[in-house]
Amino acid sequence: MRTFLIIATSALVFTLAARNAAADPDHQPDAEHHDMSAMDAPTQTLQAYANAIASENVAKMETYVASEGKAFTIFEGKGANAGWADYRDHHLAPEFANPDLTFHTYKYKDISTHTEGDLAFSTFSIEMVYTYKGEDKSRTGHGTAILRRHDNAWKIVHLHTS
Secondary structure (H helix, E strand, C coil), rough: CCCHHHHHHHHHHHHHHHHHHHHHCCCCCCCCCCCCHHHCCCCCCHHHHHHHHHCCCCCHHCCCCCCCCCCEEEEEEEEECCHHHHHHHHHHHHHHCCCEEEEEEEEEEEEEEECCEEEEEEEEEEEEEEEEEEEEEEEEEEEEEEEEEEEEEEEEEEEEEE
């Protein structure tokens, strides 16, 4: 069943991307969003989630994800977590508690969101500036998110970052 859901979700993402590209072939994603009021609701959710990561506020992060059971999945680097509790307890908590790692900047940029009904998907860049074991580093990553509207709130149901 889980494999079917992943395949179905992937097919939906590609279908929506093709439909949106055909509808507006000249669309270019915004360079960077600063004014949250100008963003659509799913993009606001992603930006708020990234801000919570930057402040290492796990409780705030949880308000932006589908936190029940295994409704949230994340593929990050070589890791995969099924369920918010799994990700929170086995990835975030150890990472944020690591005294050798300090994040200075963590931002989602160039967010491009496409919404259809109660589903939305976004692509984005991730800007990170951090210190690891005394060495300053910076990195630009990329991400894809799937969000679902439930009770008038957008929740992240899947993230894939690299």
